[in-house]
Every structure is written in C-alpha cells, then in structure tokens.
Amino acid sequence: MHPPDELEEYLRGDSALSRQYRKESAPAPPHALDRRILKLASGAQAKPPWLAPLAFAASVLLSVALVLAIVFGPQNPKRDEDAPRLLRIAAHSDVLPAASPNRKLQIYSSDPLRAHSPSAWLADIAALRRAGRNREADAEFRRFRSVYPDYSSGDIPIRP
Amino acid sequence: MESLDEDARLMLRYRDGDADAFLALYSRHKGPLYRYVLRQVRNAGAAADVFQEVWSRLVATRARYEARAKFATYLFHIAHNCIMDFFRRDLRLRRDARSDEAEPQFAEPEVPEYQRPDGIAEFAEQQSALLAALSSLPQEQREAFLLHEETGLTIEEIARVTDVGLETAKSRLRYAIRKLKKSLIAAHAPGSQDLRTARELKAAQLNAST
Numbered sequence: 029m030h031p032p033d034e035l036e037e038y039l040r041g042d043s044a045l046s047r048q049y050r051k052e053s054a055p056a057p058p059h060a061l062d063r064r065i066l067k068l069a070s071g072a073q074a075k076p077p078w079l080a081p082l083a084f085a086a087s088v089l090l091s092v093a094l095v096l097a098i099v100f101g102p103q104n105p106k107r108d109e110d111a112p113r114l115l116r117i118a119a120h121s122d123v124l125p126a127a128s129p130n131r132k133l134q135i136y137s138s139d140p141l142r143a144h145s146p147s148a149w150l151a152d153i154a155a156l157r158r159a160g161r162n163r164e165a166d167a168e169f170r171r172f173r174s175v176y177p178d179y180s181s182g183d184i185p186i187r188p
Numbered sequence: 189m190e191s192l193d194e195d196a197r198l199m200l201r202y203r204d205g206d207a208d209a210f211l212a213l214y215s216r217h218k219g220p221l222y223r224y225v226l227r228q229v230r231n232a233g234a235a236a237d238v239f240q241e242v243w244s245r246l247v248a249t250r251a252r253y254e255a256r257a258k259f260a261t262y263l264f265h266i267a268h269n270c271i272m273d274f275f276r277r278d279l280r281l282r283r284d285a286r287s288d289e290a291e292p293q294f295a296e297p298e299v300p301e302y303q304r305p306d307g308i309a310e311f312a313e314q315q316s317a318l319l320a321a322l323s324s325l326p327q328e329q330r331e332a333f334l335l336h337e338e339t340g341l342t343i344e345e346i347a348r349v350t351d352v353g354l355e356t357a358k359s360r361l362r363y364a365i366r367k368l369k370k371s372l373i374a375a376h377a378p379g380s381q382d383l384r385t386a387r388e389l390k391a392a393q394l395n396a397s398t
Contacts, residue, residue, distance in 0.1 A: 044369075044372070045368055049318060068244060
C-alpha cells in the first residue's frame with residue numbers, strides 16, 4: 029500500500045525530488061539544430077499548406093484528362109496518299125526533295141498496296157529516273173511489276 | 189491557464205502564416221522538449237534526430253491544428269509518438285544485428301553507438317545520481333516523471349499524452365517518484381556523499397541489500 033500523500037505531495041510541486049531535479053543541468057538543443065528547425069518552419073511557411081494537396085489534385089486531373097483524350101479522343105486515320113505526296117511534288121518540280129535516307133527508305137519500302145496507287149507509283153519511279161537515280165528506279169520498278177504485272181506505264185518515262 | 193491560451197494562440201497564428209509566432213513557441217518549448225527527448229532516448233545524436241522530427245511533424249500538420257487542448261499536450265503527444273517510433277526502429281535494428289551475428293558468413297552490420305547497451309550504460313554513468321536513477325527507470329515511468337517535471341502536465345494530461353488511462357498514468361508516476369526518492373536517500377546517506385555515478389549508486393544499493 030502506498031502512503032496516501034506521497035504522490036499528492038509531489039504533485040504540489042515543492043517536493044525535495046522536484047527541487048533536486050531542477051538543480052540538475054538543463055541541456056538545451058544545439059544552436060545548429062535550432063537554426064535547422066527555424067529554417068524548416070519558415071521554409072514551410074513560404075508555401076501555403078493548401079498548396080501541396082492542390083498541386084497533387086491538379087496533376088491527377090491532368091493525367092486523367094490526358095489518358096481519356098488518348099483513349100476516347102478523335103482518331104486521325106492515316107491517309108494512303110500521305111507517303112508518296114513528297115515524291116509527287118518532286119515529280120512535278122523535277123527536283124528531288126532533300127529527304128533523309130531513312131525517310132526515303134520509309135517511302136520506297138512501304139507496303140505498295142497501301143501506300144501507292146499505280147499511277148502515283150509510276151510517277152515516283154519516273155522522278156527517280158529524271159534525277160539520275162537509275163538503280164533505285166530499276167529496283168522500284170521491279171517491285172511495281174511484282175505488284176501490278178499488267179499495268180501499262182503509258183508515256184511515263186520509267187525506263188532508262 | 190493564461191499560458192495555455194497564449195501557446196494555443198501562437199500556434200493558431202503560425203497556422204495562419206505568422207512565422208514569428210513559431211519562433212515564440214519554439215523558444216518556449218525547445219528546452220523542456222529537448223530534455224524530455226534526450227532523457228528518454230539517452231543519446232545526444234538520436235535525441236537531435238527525434239527532436240527535429242517532432243518539430244517537422246508539428247510544421248507539417250499545422251493546417252489541421254485546432255486549439256482543443258493545452259498546446260503542450262498536443263506537442264508532447266507528437267513527441268511521445270516520435271519516441272515510440274524511435275524505440276521500434278531501434279529494436280528492429282538491434283534484432284537485425286543479433287540475427288546477423290548468428291550468421292558469421294556476413295559482415296557485422298554497423299550499429300550506432302546509442303543502440304548498443306554498453307553505450308547506454310556509459311551515457312547513464314556520466315549523469316548525477318538522480319539522473320542516473322532516472323535513466324535506469326522503466327521507460328514509461330521515466331516518461332511520466334519527465335512530462336510532469338518538464339512541462340507541469342497534470343496526471344490527466346500525462347495520460348492523454350501517453351495514450352493510457354488515468355490510473356495507469358498515476359501508477360507510473362507514483363512508482364517513478366518512489367524509486368527516485370529512494371535513490372536520493374541512498375545517495376545522501378551518511379558515508380555516501382561522494383556518490384556521483386550510476387555505477388557507484390548501484391554498488392551502494394547492492395551493499396545496502398546485503
């Protein structure tokens with residue numbers, strides 16, 4: 029059984045124990061720690077507390093909108109004549125555009141059935157011929173014949 | 189009660205963007221809070237980390253602050269939680285260290301000094317008899333004593349800070365003061381005026397019991 033007044037006496041605040049404790053050294057936080065915490069508190073104050081949730085909500089909204097736009101947005105069908113257009117312009121101007129080798133490869137090696145109508149394809153071959161690129165024109169013509177064996181080239185100068 | 193209102197007012201001002209209010213709050217509470225943390229974790233490095241964590245949490249949660257209770261209760265409740273987190277982390281590290289010792293093929297992990305029992309004992313030995321006795325109390329009793337001494341919290345407030353019932357808080361404080369009183373009596377007993385360290389105190393207690 030505890031003496032009834034032991035705790036009460038202590039809680040009154042003037043016990044020998046409290047006096048002794050107050051006589052002990054009273055360490056305080058180092059100044060570097062003070063500075064770190066005060067900097068932290070003033071740095072946080074520069075940004076209003078509602079800014080972080082607002083920024084988060086905005087970024088979530090933007091991401092969702094972007095995903096919805098990709099999934100449900102209007103689709104632009106690829107037009108068949110898109111690829112050969114470059115060369116058709118060249119055929120009329122007699123100047124081959126300065127396309128990169130990769131771009132040329134993409135144009136000539138694309139699926140002929142999808143990318144070329146026969147007449148446009150022959151015009152492309154003629155353009156190559158006029159530009160003096162006979163080897164490429166020959167190769168392209170062979171591909172053309174494998175796809176359209178009976179198509180008449182007419183007056184188009186596709187042969188050397 | 190005036191001081192309670194003043195602290196709460198300062199915290200509300202800080203919440204609403206007044207940086208100077210934080211400075212005033214910090215100046216008032218840094219000493220008691222630092223000693224409360226230091227005398228629980230018993231290592232200056234660890235105490236600095238925990239102390240900073242407490243203030244960081246206060247800053248981070250300032251938007252949700254409402255002056256429902258005494259500000260010290262709010263602050264020391266955060267501190268209590270940070271210290272509990274520290275003890276859990278420390279325990280896990282020590283367990284990991286022990287399990288690695290059982291597997292000698294692995295290199296010994298680096299365990300901070302404050303997590304080693306001998307380091308803690310050394311820390312206690314640098315204290316006066318009262319602080320050494322305080323250091324050797326069970327953590328819950330030590331905490332109850334420190335909360336009362338450093339902040340003047342009542343038993344009810346100590347119970348709220350430490351998430352326990354009123355009777356539990358009362359019992360912890362009662363045991364703490366009883367043990368500390370005994371240690372003071374032993375330290376000031378005739379022929380033991382020069383007792384200054386925990387080791388000497390322990391030896392005196394051993395002699396007294398035999």
